[in-house]
Amino acid sequence: MTRRKPIATGSDWNFETLTAYEREIARLADEYRLDTYPNQIEIITSEQMMDAYASVGMPIGYHHWSFGKQFLAVEQAYRRGQMGLAYELVINSDPCIAYLMEENTLMMQVLVMAHACYGHNSFFKGNYLFRTWTDASAIVDYLVFARRYVSECEERHGVAAVEQLLDACHALQNYGVDRYKRPSPISAEEEARRQAERAEYLQSQVNLLWSTIPEHRPAHGPEHDEEDPLGLHQYGRYPAEPQENLLYFIEKNAPLLEPWQREIVRIVRKLAQYFYPQRQTQVMNEGWATFWHYTLMNRLYDEGLVDEGVILEFLQSHTAVVSQQSFDSPYFNGINPYALGFAMYSDIKRICQEPTAEDREWFPDIAGSDWLETLHFAMRNFKDESFIQQFLSPKVIRDLKLFTLVDDDQDEMLTIEAIHNERGYRRIREALSTQYALSVREPNIQVWEADIRGDRSLTLHHVQDRRRPLAKSVYPVLRHLHQLWGFPVKLLSMEGEEVVRRYQWPLPADLEGRG
Amino acid sequence: MSYFIDRRLNDRHKSEVNRQRFLDRYRTHIKRSVEEAVNKRSITDMERGEKVSIPARDISEPVFQHGPGGKRTVVSPGNKEFVEGDRLRRPGGGGGGGAGEGSASNQGEGMDEFAFSLTREEFLDFVFDGLELPHLERKALLDLEEVRPVRAGIAREGVPARINIVRSMREAQARRIAMRAPIKRALREATEALEAEERKDPVLRNPARIAELKAEIERLEKRLDAVPFIDTYDLRYNNLINQPQPSNKAVMFCVMDVSGSMTQSHKDIAKRFFLLLYLFLERNYEKVELVFVRHHTAAKEVDEDEFFYSRETGGTIVSSALSLVDEIIRDRYPAHQWNLYVAQASDGDNWDDDSTTCRQLLIKSLMPRLQYFTYVEITPHAHQALWEEYESVQAEFPQRFAMRQIVEAGDIYPVFRELFRRRAER
Numbered sequence: 002m003t004r005r006k007p008i009a010t011g012s013d014w015n016f017e018t019l020t021a022y023e024r025e026i027a028r029l030a031d032e033y034r035l036d037t038y039p040n041q042i043e044i045i046t047s048e049q050m051m052d053a054y055a056s057v058g059m060p061i062g063y064h065h066w067s068f069g070k071q072f073l074a075v076e077q078a079y080r081r082g083q084m085g086l087a088y089e090l091v092i093n094s095d096p097c098i099a100y101l102m103e104e105n106t107l108m109m110q111v112l113v114m115a116h117a118c119y120g121h122n123s124f125f126k127g128n129y130l131f132r133t134w135t136d137a138s139a140i141v142d143y144l145v146f147a148r149r150y151v152s153e154c155e156e157r158h159g160v161a162a163v164e165q166l167l168d169a170c171h172a173l174q175n176y177g178v179d180r181y182k183r184p185s186p187i188s189a190e191e192e193a194r195r196q197a198e199r200a201e202y203l204q205s206q207v208n209l210l211w212s213t214i215p216e217h218r219p220a221h222g223p224e225h226d227e228e229d230p231l232g233l234h235q236y237g238r239y240p241a242e243p244q245e246n247l248l249y250f251i252e253k254n255a256p257l258l259e260p261w262q263r264e265i266v267r268i269v270r271k272l273a274q275y276f277y278p279q280r281q282t283q284v285m286n287e288g289w290a291t292f293w294h295y296t297l298m299n300r301l302y303d304e305g306l307v308d309e310g311v312i313l314e315f316l317q318s319h320t321a322v323v324s325q326q327s328f329d330s331p332y333f334n335g336i337n338p339y340a341l342g343f344a345m346y347s348d349i350k351r352i353c354q355e356p357t358a359e360d361r362e363w364f365p366d367i368a369g370s371d372w373l374e375t376l377h378f379a380m381r382n383f384k385d386e387s388f389i390q391q392f393l394s395p396k397v398i399r400d401l402k403l404f405t406l407v408d409d410d411q412d413e414m415l416t417i418e419a420i421h422n423e424r425g426y427r428r429i430r431e432a433l434s435t436q437y438a439l440s441v442r443e444p445n446i447q448v449w450e451a452d453i454r455g456d457r458s459l460t461l462h463h464v465q466d467r468r469r470p471l472a473k474s475v476y477p478v479l480r481h482l483h484q485l486w487g488f489p490v491k492l493l494s495m496e497g498e499e500v501v502r503r504y505q506w507p508l509p510a511d512l513e514g515r516g
Numbered sequence: 517m518s519y520f521i522d523r524r525l526n527d528r529h530k531s532e533v534n535r536q537r538f539l540d541r542y543r544t545h546i547k548r549s550v551e552e553a554v555n556k557r558s559i560t561d562m563e564r565g566e567k568v569s570i571p572a573r574d575i576s577e578p579v580f581q582h583g584p585g586g587k588r589t590v591v592s593p594g595n596k597e598f599v600e601g602d603r604l605r606r607p608g609g610g611g612g613g614g615a616g617e618g619s620a621s622n623q624g625e626g627m628d629e630f631a632f633s634l635t636r637e638e639f640l641d642f643v644f645d646g647l648e649l650p651h652l653e654r655k656a657l658l659d660l661e662e663v664r665p666v667r668a669g670i671a672r673e674g675v676p677a678r679i680n681i682v683r684s685m686r687e688a689q690a691r692r693i694a695m696r697a698p699i700k701r702a703l704r705e706a707t708e709a710l711e712a713e714e715r716k717d718p719v720l721r722n723p724a725r726i727a728e729l730k731a732e733i734e735r736l737e738k739r740l741d742a743v744p745f746i747d748t749y750d751l752r753y754n755n756l757i758n759q760p761q762p763s764n765k766a767v768m769f770c771v772m773d774v775s776g777s778m779t780q781s782h783k784d785i786a787k788r789f790f791l792l793l794y795l796f797l798e799r800n801y802e803k804v805e806l807v808f809v810r811h812h813t814a815a816k817e818v819d820e821d822e823f824f825y826s827r828e829t830g831g832t833i834v835s836s837a838l839s840l841v842d843e844i845i846r847d848r849y850p851a852h853q854w855n856l857y858v859a860q861a862s863d864g865d866n867w868d869d870d871s872t873t874c875r876q877l878l879i880k881s882l883m884p885r886l887q888y889f890t891y892v893e894i895t896p897h898a899h900q901a902l903w904e905e906y907e908s909v910q911a912e913f914p915q916r917f918a919m920r921q922i923v924e925a926g927d928i929y930p931v932f933r934e935l936f937r938r939r940a941e942r
Contacts, residue, residue, distance in 0.1 A: 016520055023518050040518035049523065052530040067577055069538030072531040073632035077567075080633065103524055118518065164537070172578055327594020336593060404595040406604075409587040417602040420595050433591040444580050469586030477578035 007308040012106035022111045022306070023118070029300050030119040033373060035293065037122040038137060039096040042114065050102050051075050053090050060098060061144045063151035063268075065167050091117040093125040093279070095137035108314045111307065115297040120290025127381050128285070130278035140275060147268045154261050166262055169481035170248065170269035175443055177248030177270035178277045243462065244448040247482070248273070254451060257487035266485070281384040281439055288342015289380050295319060295343070325401060344397050345388070349376055352394065359395060385437040393430045395421075405432045410468075444471055446492070457488035465496050471504075479506035539638065543645075545570040546634075550642040554792075554929045568639075569631035644796055647936040663758035674753025688750035695743045703736040766801040766855040766887075768794060769844070771837045773862035775812040776829040782894045785925055786861035787824050789892055792932050793859050801855065807844060811837035817844065832865045834902060835873040842881050851885040858886055864893045866902040875905040883913050890935055891919040 008025070009018040023042070030037070045053070055072030056062040092098040099117040101110055125131050155163045170177075244250045248270040252263050279286070298319075302312040325340040326333040352360045353372035360368045367375045379392055404420040405428065419425030419432070435441050449462040459482070463471060471494065483490045483506045494502040539546060549568045582588075634642070670683055710729040713721060770790045772783070797804045808823035809815055812830040815837040841858060849856060866874070883889065891906055893899065903919070910917045920931045 016522075019520060023520075027518065041521060042518060043521045043523045045523045045526075049526065049530070055531045055534065064533045064537060066534060066537040066541045069531060069534030069536070070575060070630070072535055073538060074630065077632045160537075164541075168577070175579055325593050327596070328592035329594065329596075333594075336591070401593040402595040403591055403593055404598055406590050406592065407587065408590065408606075410585045411587075413606075414603040415606060417598045417600060417604070418589065420598055420600055422600070425600060429591060432589045435589070436591055444582055446580055463580075465586070466582075467587040469588060470583045472581040472583035474576070474578035474581055478580055481578070 006305055007311070008306050009107060010308050010310065012108065012314075014105075014107040014110050018107065019110055019114070022301075023114055025301060025304075025306055026111070026115050026119060026297055029297050030115075030123075030293070033293070033296070034377065035119050035123040036126055037097065037119060038094075038126055040118040040122060041096040041098045042118060043098060043100050044103055045100050046103055047079070050090065050100060051079065053100055059144055060092060060094075060141060061148055063148045063167075064155075065171075066164065067168075067171060089113040089117045091121045092140075093131060093135060093137055093275075094140050097122040097125065097137070098141075106314070108307075108311045109318070111301070111311070112294055112298060112315055112318065116290045116294035119297065120293040121286060123293075124282075124286050124289045124380060127377070128278070128282060129382055130282060130384055134278050135275050143271065143275075147272070150264065150268065154265060158261065163265070165484065166265055167269065169484045170266055172478045172481040173247050173251075173485075174269050174273040176446060177246060177273040179246050179249070179274070180440075238450050239453050240448065240451065246270075247446070247448060247461075250448045250451075251482075251485050255486050256457060258485065278384075281386070284338040284342040284345075284385045284437065285380065285383065285388050286342070287338045288344075288346050291319075291323060291339050291343040292346040292376075327402075341397075341401070344400060345392055345394075346376060346379070348394050348397050349379055349392055351396075363394060364392075386434050386439075389437060390430065390434040393433060395426045398426055398429055403429050403433065405429055441466055444469075449493070459486045459488065459490045461490070461492045463492055463494045465494055465501065468496060470494065470502065475504055476506065479504060483507065539634075542570060542575060545574060547642050547645060550634075550639065551929055554643055555926050567631055567633050569629040572630040575630055640795060640799065643792075644799060644936075646938055647796065647933060648938045663760055665756040666759045668755045668757040670752045671755035672749070672752065674755065678754045678756070680752045680754050683752040684746070684750055687752060688746040691747065691750055692743055692745070696740060699736055699740050699743075703733060703740065706732045706736060765803045765805070765853065766797050766857060767805040767807060767849050768797055769807045769809060769841050769856070769858040770823065771809045771811070771841060771858060771860040772823065773812070773832055773834070773837075773865070774810045774826070774828045775832040775865065777832070777863050777865050778894075781925075782861075782863055783824060785894050785922055785928060786892070788925065788928050789861060789922070789932065790859055792928070793857070793890070796936065797857060805849075807841075809837050809840055809844075811840075815840040831867065832862075833870050834862065834866045835870050835877055838874055838877045838882060842877065845882075845885060856886045858882070858889045860889070860891045862891075862893060862902070863895045864897070864900045864902055866900065868901050871901040871905040874902065875909055878906075878909045878917075879912055883909065883916065886916060889913075889917045891917075892931065893919070893921045894923075895921065896923045 008021045019042075023040075051072060053060070054075045055068050062068065089102075090100040097118065099113070099122075101113055105113065125135075125137060131137075151163060151167075240250070248266055251258075252266040252270065255263075255266075258266070298307070298312065298315050301307045307315075323337070323340045323343045325337050349367065350372045352364055352368055353370050353375050356364075356368035379388065383391060399421045402421055404425070405418045407416045407418045409416075419428040421429070445464045445466065447462055447464075448459065450460045452458050452460070461482075471492075475492065479490050479492060490506050492504040493500045494504075546568055549570055553568065670680060706729055710726065710733065713726050713729065768790075772778070772786050774783075794804065794806065806820070808818050808820060810818055810823055810828075811832070811834065812828050813833045813836065817840065818826075837860075845851065845856060878889070893903060899921075906917075906919050910919060918935050920935060922928060922931055
């Protein structure tokens with residue numbers, strides 16, 4: 002048995018003890034093959050933490066009132082004690098920047114290092130979404146570029162003009178993402194170097210698209226068509242395929258935007274792209290970090306590097322983090338991603354180490370396999386949606402007592418569709434997976450047509466998911482879109498092939514009774 | 517590989533710009549909220565910052581979202597009694613549905629009010645936004661006794677602490693060049709003459725001349741050395757002169773009727789009004805002094821506590837207070853040094869024949885020296901003699917004399933704003 006010789010005791014910390022603990026955690030993490038970016042651990046005050054919060058964790062950002070609103074909200078909640086600040090904040094960058102608050106106790110600092118610097122960090126480096134969609138080494142540079150560019154625009158074109166543009170872009174930023182194409186990596190130098198060039202080129206492209214002087218006719222001439230004798234519609238719809246990335250479409254095709262405005266649209270789009278993986282891996286990411294802080298803290302205790310006081314304090318804090326309130330509790334606030342993620346990773350480990358007959362039936366591939374290998378595999382190759390689909394075990398469903406409720410507006414009553422029993426497992430797994438699919442959480446809206454040879458109006462299609470309509474916010478968003486596009490904007494809600502609702506901006510002067 | 521960075525000493529107001537942008541953007545909303553707060557809040561609170569709330573709907577950032585309706589499946593934890601196929605009534609009894617997922621909207625957008633705090637400074641900025649002190653034109657400079665030293669070029673005299681080194685050295689260099697040039701020229705001539713003499717054939721040389729020249733050169737070199745590097749009259753000093761200053765001091769006289777007819781609620785209203793005025797003056801002047809004068813049939817200068825909280829009974833003679841104010845001004849606050857403000861609150865009662873005295877006192881003696889006189893009458897009833905007499909004062913000094921009626925606490929701030937509204941013609 003190892004002699005218990007803790008590195009430090011009590012709740013005070015200093016840089017020597019933090020460094021010593023960090024070294025120990027790194028050694029243990031290495032045993033578990035956690036591959037990380039180098040860590041840049043920054044000690045900050047609570048006020049600085051609020052600043053960091055307000056800029057959604059970006060170490061540097063352009064100025065916008067919405068960040069100020071965020072700051073005020075956080076500040077108010079914190080001052081009134083409604084909300085504790087998160088103990089840490091970690092940024093997907095290389096080196097990986099993690100913020101530690103100075104108010105934290107020694108235990109908390111060690112916990113946070115394990116959680117953020119080895120948990121989240123290894124997730125950022127390992128998960129396929131982050132590997133594909135973000136370039137950790139370039140993000141800080143790009144943020145610097147974005148901030149400088151936006152403030153230059155403010156000087157040149159006025160704060161109000163830039164603010165309005167950013168408002169409009171923010172309204173659409175969830176639709177500024179390429180879901181299937183891999184974006185080119187972003188880097189500040191590259192951006193700055195090519196920005197001017199691109200501005201010019203883009204404008205010329207747009208001019209070409211919108212040019213009203215007819216180009217030379219195709220040599221063979223249009224085929225004769227009774228409906229369209231002059232061949233005005235022979236080129237078909239533009240764009241030929243529906244476009245899911247609204248901001249990209251705006252950036253490339255909006256007829257009236259100035260080059261600098263296109264660049265700002267691009268900046269918002271790029272940042273949305275950067276945060277896209279985070280929105281899709283909440284459960285996995287938090288679960289992974291929680292699993293590892295739990296494992297690493299226990300190892301530290303086993304080796305006698307922390308004393309009983311620290312580990313008890315840790316257990317209390319950990320329990321609070323992974324607690325899941327029931328749906329009928331007054332504190333219920335949805336499914337806690339920490340709790341779900343932690344339960345799932347822990348259960349994967351259990352399935353590998355001590356599989357039951359049920360596990361062998363449900364997870365023949367992983368039952369009894371090497372747990373560390375399996376865990377890494379699960380972390381690398383999934384997002385929340387597929388992770389749940391693949392790994393949510395009956396045991397976790399039973400432990401959390403999950404059930405599904407169907408709310409159909411054509412039905413007087415709500416129906417319990419499935420509970421944690423043999424018949425319900427698969428259905429619950431399916432439903433929970435869908436609940437985490439971004440494509441279902443957000444309305445499916447795509448660019449359908451830009452009427453480049455007509456009134457220049459832009460038409461979007463909203464494909465309804467199980468008859469769910471759009472919220473009222475659709476009008477203000479359309480107004481923003483109209484500002485960017487510069488010509489009328491229409492949105493059609495589709496149920497199958499049928500148009501069920503029409504929205505448009507500007508609102509028609511005389512209300513047509515269609516709809 | 518890891519490293520620690522201590523950022524605690526770094527700038528901690530990274531969000532300040534964004535915060536200000538937010539406040540600017542929602543100026544009108546915040547102002548409305550501040551106005552409500554001013555009317556509601558108790559007097560001593562005025563000094564604090566304020567919690568302000570504005571409707572969340574006005575500041576929401578819209579995005580495309582699912583609305584209520586359609587068919588949705590929700591997975592929730594913590595099942596206790598449900599079994600598959602259970603049918604439940606919709607909470608809130610049904611039309612349209614969609615009650616289940618209220619909390620799922622992103623980040624508390626569901627809240628009706630967006631609440632946050634303003635600092636004291638920001639709060640007061642909003643309170644006094646668009647207001648200014650009337651009649652703030654500077655008093656004629658001749659009257660001013662206050663002075664402030666200001667830079668006024670360079671002088672030849674001064675104290676060592678104000679030596680302007682660059683200018684002094686430049687003067688010294690100029691003097692050195694001027695003084696040494698003729699000597700150098702003579703020296704050069706002498707040297708050349710000596711060389712010419714020495715180049716001659718030894719037979720033809722004039723030893724006496726050579727000796728003479730050598731002596732001359734030596735004398736000139738001495739003179740050259742004697743030119744000082746810096747001299748007293750090279751020195752230049754930064755000059756300061758005293759410039760008369762518009763007075764930055766103000767004194768505010770709070771005059772209140774404390775006769776029996778003034779109830780505590782009247783006094784509260786008066787106090788709020790005085791407080792607003794005080795805060796406002798404080799923002800315009802470096803130093804604001806307060807003088808509290810209360811009166812019934814006789815006037816007395818008192819301290820703040822006594823002013824607001826002691827009770828008196830009896831009749832009312834307003835002129836007693838005005839003449840006391842007049843006296844205090846004469847004794848302690850000469851009009852050329854102080855900006856004088858008088859705020860009077862009363863319920864309008866006065867001995868009838870005294871009101872005329874008040875008018876005369878104001879017109880003859882007080883008004884010419886005052887910056888501004890405000891009179892608020894706290895009464896729901898019809899005006900009496902005092903109001904009418906004051907109206908004639910106002911006719912005489914329309915710029916500097918203001919009077920308003922306040923019926924209830926809610927009127928204070930609107931009346932205050934009206935009195936100090938920024939005049940359009942400016």
